Amino acid sequence: MPVTHTLEADVLRRQDPELAEILLGELDRQSTTLQLIAAENFSSPAVLAALGSPLANKYAEGYPGARHHGGCEIVDVAERLAVDRAKALFGAEHANVQSHSGSSAVLAAYAALLRPGDTVLALGLPYGGHLTHGSPANFSGRWFDFVGYGVDAETGLIDYDQVRTLARTHRPKAIVCGSIAYPRHIDYAVFREVADEVGAYLIADAAHPMGLVAGGAAPSPVPYADVVCATTHKVLRGPRGGMILCGAELAERVDRAVFPFTQGGAQMHSIAAKAVAFGEAATPEFRLYAHQVVANARALAALLAAEGLVVTTGGTDTHLITADPAPLGVDGRTARGRLAAAGMVLDCCALPHGDARGLRLGTAAVTTQGMGEEEMASIAALLAGVLRGETESLKARDQVRELTGRFQPYTG
Template sequence: MAASELMDRHLELSAADPELAGLVRAEERLQHETLRMIPSENYVSAAVLAATGSVLTNKYSEGYPGRRYYEGQQVIDPVENLARDRAKALFRAEHANVQPYSGSPANLAMYLAFARPGDTVMGMALPMGGHLTHGWDVSATGTWFRGVRYGVRRDTGRVDFDEVRSLALAARPKIIFCGGTAVPRTVDFAAFASIAQEAGALLVADISHIAGLVAAGVHPSPIGHADVVSTTTHKTLRGPRGAMLLCGADHAKAVDQAVFPGLQGGPHNHTTAAIAVALREATTEEFRAYARAVVANAARLAKELTARGYDLVSGGTDTHLILVDLASTGVAGKSAAKALDRAGIVVNHNAVPYDPRKPFDPSGIRLGTPALTSRGLDPGHMPQIAAWIDRVITALRDGRSGVEEQVRAEVRELMAAYPAPGVPVA
């Protein structure tokens, strides 16, 4: 999207709704000036942004290509086929469904396709790094199904596969989920697949956080191990806010019927188009280099934080994500996250395994490197970022004022030298 086109759209929005236009510009400035380190956030390219804001948002397209319930699909069918074919090629999957609105509906489709209310399902416990939709109590999946949860070892912070196997053989779940939202280590898909096969369960690999790393070959792929793969299309994949389901031909019909008509009506065609763009971008050497840089940045940042005395869950990271346990600092995770936000470093407070604190005010913070890597920051910047984080948390602990403002000014200066993709702020 050219700068002139962006300016035209800003002018159109300003004329139609000045209040909303002002909020959009404020968010642009915020994304431009701050160090965004929430692991699930990233910057899309100008091309992805253009597709998301295209006239494809005007279309209704219930059904699938060649089998629609609306006419006028001469363009929409090729758009969806393009996204599906690119997803299959990139991840080497036999079948792809690109219609789920987001990650949670994609996971809900797995329950509709392969289980019935009251059945037993198994996933990583939320406080251990799992996702709400993997059978946790406050989710519909924990209300409609009997959730069995596995965790991580206290001493290593890693999955104990002896425990997973014991639980699976005792509970005999219909579905086992692997993956999660705060898992800093490589997911052993082969080990989960062996257990699922022994327990007679369907294995769903939720790779929402690591899809870009898998696509680039810097994290092992679940294809060939998991029966179905669920993923969002943003995060490390750098696409729009959407989701996909990947599977073999034997599960294609059940997956497609669960998404439509089981859970959804018409797909969001502008999102489908943007997914297609992101999938094309993910085939490039530039993207593969990006994914390698994400992991390198995370590893260096973890090393620097450890050197400053911070406790990292599992002792470090293999991926894009770092989970910091602040219990030894005397600073709560929520307080730390808010202080860092005021300092221009955007993270989220997060529970850590065996956390004694409540979920809304936990002991940890969760950091990630996808967005800062998209802006061109490299391992040489990680010591400075670790130093900023330490300065803010230490000042908060000691009750010293002025540090957050100082760090925010320094962050703003660094970010000015590394423009954010797709963000039209000079």
């Protein structure tokens, strides 16, 4: 499923050559290095076109049919289209597509359901919880009383017994499931059961797997969670942004929590781009893509394990892999630096055991480029060679350039 389209950079090049150079430099970086950051992807030119459209000029506080500004009749149609497509794609009764980002969506979900000081049970940050799941550096940790559940130190899997015990002990107002680094499917039914037992809301922060859900390659949280928050980028391949799905009974509370409580005017160019992405995600091609993302991640996880890295949970169900490179004689931070020098871009992450940092990588972007299991084998061999010090970074960089040269994300 290679994406081959033409990007028009001439306008900017003529008017602002300085900035055009910067954009072209970034395009070159994205095209000649391996994008293995699990949260990133290549949006289609149609999504990028909507982002760069005159809808960016429009102010539209409020919701379709009830705006605080005039002239919203056209953008109202765009927002209704995005909402209808999101509802159809995910089988949700209500969709709010205005959240500026995944974090804004989570903030709005809390605002809709909680009061400052309420207790919330979420995956602890050392185990892959997001900053919005109770970090003291984030509004969530300051305004709410977060209790963290963990993962089993041996298996790396969510400890559902601990979730139940902590819920019974702390009687949280809400339970959050979702992570920045959990490679396995989340058992939403168990979370629902626990939430029901203690009378808590269930908030699924499905920022990472939502694109897989759209493509039928991961279970959906929508039938189980009271509120589902997600990003529209990552595997979903839309513009940077967020969305919230919920049942009809919470629709008004969620909408008010987004606007006017936590945000101002809706960003109509971004909402239009979300509509484009939802349309793309509803196609058979996207289903194939989502399944290939998982097939690639499974293959890459197995190959990295064969190279000696310790793959958390022994593999993956999703686009995301976390692994400890220590057996290759290098810690996560050093590994990330060495790989960056070789043109392989990925993140560090916490590991379930101990304090050492591991590596987090994902296959969403390379799969959009058209790479398959064969290329995963090349990537795993290159990565391990660099970490072992067997392949010099300049030589590896050339090999990355050769590989990406055959799978260009954009042309023109």
